[in-house]
Amino acid sequence: MSDKRTCLYERHIALNAKMVSFGGFEMPIQYTDITDEHVAVRTACGVFDVSHMGEVLVTGPEAERFVQHIFTNDIAGAPVGKIFYGMMLHPNGGTIDDLLVYKEGDERFFLVINAANIDKDYNWIELQAKNFDVVTENQSEYYGQLAVQGPKAEAVVEKVLGLACEELVFYTFKKMEVDGETIIVSRTGYTGEDGFEIYGSHAFTQKNWDKLIESGEAKPCGLGCRDTLRFEVGLPLYGDELTDDLTPIEAGLGMFVKVDKEEFVGKEVVARQKIEGVTRKIVGIELEGRAIPRHGYEVVVNDEVVGEVTTGYNSISTGKSVCMALVKIEFAKLGTPVQVRIHRKLQNGVVIKKRFYDKSYKK
Amino acid sequence: MAKVIEGLYYAESHEYVRVEGEFGYVGITDYAQDQLGNVVYVDMPEVDDEVTAGEEFGAVESVKAASDLFCPVSGTVVEVNEALEDEPELVNQDAFENWIIKVRLSDPSELEALLDAKAYEAICE
Numbered sequence: 466m467s468d469k470r471t472c473l474y475e476r477h478i479a480l481n482a483k484m485v486s487f488g489g490f491e492m493p494i495q496y497t498d499i500t501d502e503h504v505a506v507r508t509a510c511g512v513f514d515v516s517h518m519g520e521v522l523v524t525g526p527e528a529e530r531f532v533q534h535i536f537t538n539d540i541a542g543a544p545v546g547k548i549f550y551g552m553m554l555h556p557n558g559g560t561i562d563d564l565l566v567y568k569e570g571d572e573r574f575f576l577v578i579n580a581a582n583i584d585k586d587y588n589w590i591e592l593q594a595k596n597f598d599v600v601t602e603n604q605s606e607y608y609g610q611l612a613v614q615g616p617k618a619e620a621v622v623e624k625v626l627g628l629a630c631e632e633l634v635f636y637t638f639k640k641m642e643v644d645g646e647t648i649i650v651s652r653t654g655y656t657g658e659d660g661f662e663i664y665g666s667h668a669f670t671q672k673n674w675d676k677l678i679e680s681g682e683a684k685p686c687g688l689g690c691r692d693t694l695r696f697e698v699g700l701p702l703y704g705d706e707l708t709d710d711l712t713p714i715e716a717g718l719g720m721f722v723k724v725d726k727e728e729f730v731g732k733e734v735v736a737r738q739k740i741e742g743v744t745r746k747i748v749g750i751e752l753e754g755r756a757i758p759r760h761g762y763e764v765v766v767n768d769e770v771v772g773e774v775t776t777g778y779n780s781i782s783t784g785k786s787v788c789m790a791l792v793k794i795e796f797a798k799l800g801t802p803v804q805v806r807i808h809r810k811l812q813n814g815v816v817i818k819k820r821f822y823d824k825s826y827k828k
Numbered sequence: 829m830a831k832v833i834e835g836l837y838y839a840e841s842h843e844y845v846r847v848e849g850e851f852g853y854v855g856i857t858d859y860a861q862d863q864l865g866n867v868v869y870v871d872m873p874e875v876d877d878e879v880t881a882g883e884e885f886g887a888v889e890s891v892k893a894a895s896d897l898f899c900p901v902s903g904t905v906v907e908v909n910e911a912l913e914d915e916p917e918l919v920n921q922d923a924f925e926n927w928i929i930k931v932r933l934s935d936p937s938e939l940e941a942l943l944d945a946k947a948y949e950a951i952c953e
Contacts, residue, residue, distance in 0.1 A: 499891040500866055689892055755913070757869050757889050778891065779868050786869075808871045808887055808894075 471516035472609045472667035473674055480678075480685055488580030490517040492688050499689040503781045506656050506694055510615035511686035512677045515662070516670060519583035520608045521576040521590060525599035528572045535593050535730055536566060537713060539723035543568050548636045548651055551721045553589065554731025558712040558738070562586050563703055565653065567638055575649070579703045593730070609670025613683060614660030614694075616825070622650070622661050625680045626673055630661055635826050644669065655691060657698030657824040696776050696789070699749065699820035705760060705775040706747050706789055714738040715791070716747045717819065746797040747775060749819030751787050755779060756807040758788035758814075763806040764796075771796045774805060782822045786812075789819050830859035830952055833924050837939050838948035839900040846927065847939065852901050853927035856888060859952045861923040865890045870912040870919065871897075872928060877905045879931060881938045886928065888919065901938050903931040 468491040477484065482493035493514065495502060505511045523532060532540055538551030547568050553561040562582040567575035578586045587603045594601050613622050622630045630650055633639060638651030646666055654660035663673065677683040692702065701707050706716050713722050714735050724736040752758060758777030763770045777788030788805065796803060797816065804811040832838075837845040837852075842860035845852040861867065871887040871894075879885045879899040886897045907930035912918060918926040933939075943951070 494892070495865075498866060693891060755869050755916075756871060757894065759894060779889075781891065 469517075471514055472670055473514040473516060476671070476674060476678075477514065482685075482687060485688070487688055488517055489583075490580055492517060493685075494689040495687040496685045499687070499693060500781050502684060502686040502690040503693050505684040506615045506658055506686060506690065507782060508616065510613065510617040510621045510683045511690070512674065512683040513612040513614065513686050513688075513691055514610075514674065515612045516609040517580035518610055519578040519580060519586065519603070519605040520664065521578060521587060522602045522604055523574045523576060523590075523594075523599055524572055524602075525597070526572060527598040528574055531594060531597040531599045532566055532574050532576075533726065533729060534597070535590065536564075537722040537729060537731070537735070538566070539726050540566060540568060540574075541726075545570055546637050546639060548638055548653060550636075552707070552713050552718070553586065554712070554729070554735065555709065556730055556734075558714075558731045558734030559709045560703070560707045560711055560713060560716070561589055561709065563701065563707055563713075563718075567649070567651065569640070582703065607666065608664050609667045611663045611670060611673060611677070612654055612656075612660060613663065613677065614654045614656045614686075615658050617682070618658070618660040619827070621677070621680075621682045622663075625676055625682050626663075628663070633661075652827070655700060656694040657700070657822065657826075658694070659825065659827040692776070693778055693781055696778060697780055697782055697822035698824045699789070699818070701747075702776065711791070712738060712743070715743045715745055742794065744794050745772070745791055746794055747789055747791050747819065748797050749787060749817045749821065750774075750790050750803060750805065750814045751785055751817045751821075752805060752812050752814040754812055755786055756810070756812045757786055758790075758805045758807060758812070764790045764792050765804045765806055765811055766796055766802075771803070777805075780821050785821070787817075787821045792816075830857070830862050831924070832858070832945045832949045832952070834945045836924070836945065837900065837942035838945070839898065839942055840951060841898045843898060843900050844924065845900050845939065845942065846924075847933070847936075850932055851906065852903070852931045852933050854899060854901070854929050854931055855927040856897065856919065856923055857948070858923045860888075861920050864888060864895060867916045867919045870916045870928060872908040872912070873905050875905055875908060879903060879905060879929070881935075888916075897928065899931070900942055901931060901933055901935075903934040905929050906932050
């Protein structure tokens with residue numbers, strides 16, 4: 466099956482982006498250079514085409530109860546305009562996807578899911594919805610999405626796009642009427658910096674992308690630096706740190722799993738893991754040298770393979786070679802000496818917190 | 829347009845050999861460094877390691893990916909370019925000046941199987 470293209474595809478080609486296949490879409494990995502784009506987001510402002518992300522609208526009298534049923538976080542009693550991060554789980558606790566839930570109203574929730582999982586997620590959502598008085602709609606084809614990220618993002622969204630966003634607090638959103646359509650602006654992102662995600666029609670997305678690029682105030686940024694940015698602040702990527710076979714507890718994301726909630730799919734398994742512990746866990750590892758640990762490389766202790774790297778880089782912001790890795794629980798304690806096999810050689814390292822660079826969100 | 833230097837021997841996998849007496853300096857071509865983008869790490873063998881023509885001897889890595897290095901010639905590593913340990917970006921600045929390993933050639937006849945500058949230039953187009 467050939468890859469899909471977002472509504473900004475022609476613009477990426479015109480900017481000479483290097484295109485790659487990601488999540489079933491042909492996406493820009495970089496326009497000029499991953500490092501330059503990474504630094505632009507850390508120090509000023511970058512714009513990402515994230516139109517490949519999926520959107521599902523859930524409405525109906527039992528919408529809240531339904532979202533509670535498929536989602537690990539607890540949305541009970543939340544005000545309209547609030548956003549939650551969490552996961553959808555299989556009954557065995559494995560992770561179907563991680564997602565954002567936007568509360569648009571007491572009977573209306575907007576779910577943002579990963580591109581690679583749109584079909585899997587929507588099939589699951591439809592199946593689960595049969596037992597609830599709700600209507601689900603896959604709106605992924607309708608929406609384009611821009612992520613404007615970096616310390617100058619607020620000024621750029623206000624001045625260049627003319628969207629009032631200053632009063633939005635972190636993990637909230639508002640809907641606005643622009644050019645006869647309703648768009649969504651949220652203070653969210655996947656970079657560890659302040660920033661906004663803006664959902665609208667393809668025409669809206671194209672027009673606002675052009676404004677940002679023409680202004681010179683936001684550097685076009687590809688998925689390459691999106692990954693290095695999210696990695697440095699310890700955010701998981703579905704497929705690396707979260708999979709169908711891995712629970713959010715094993716991924717170290719227990720704070721987004723509310724086992725005090727009455728019920729959700731997978732609760733039994735993750736509630737037990739929260740009490741009894743897990744047998745393996747995602748940790749951070751810092752290496753002594755510059756050799757770069759990459760996805761799939763072995764983690765070794767005393768010549769025994771005890772885990773494998775899920776994501777690794779030579780951190781652009783700190784210059785250190787670091788990775789996230791899934792290791793047996795005996796080796797997950799902070800300070801544990803471990804080695805990573807890189808090009809046949811074992812490189813010395815130590816288990817550290819999986820946050821290699823501090824987030825700077827505007828709370 | 830990537831630079832190609834006369835008088836060197838080239839492999840289709842984009843490594844070069846500059847021969848001086850019984851030694852060969854092995855590195856990646858200007859075309860290869862340009863394709864890779866910013867080099868952030870060079871994985872090198874150790875002195876006295878044996879290398880074999882056509883086989884992997886290390887890797888050059890960009891932020892995103894590791895690319896294996898294949899040795900165009902066989903022999904013994906007599907020196908590695910230690911400057912690349914701290915400044916891997918030298919490969920981007922001048923790939924031909926910043927060789928990766930120096931090899932004592934065990935079979936100089938292997939050079940005949942490699943490309944000359946003109947033939948290499950043709951495969952880079």
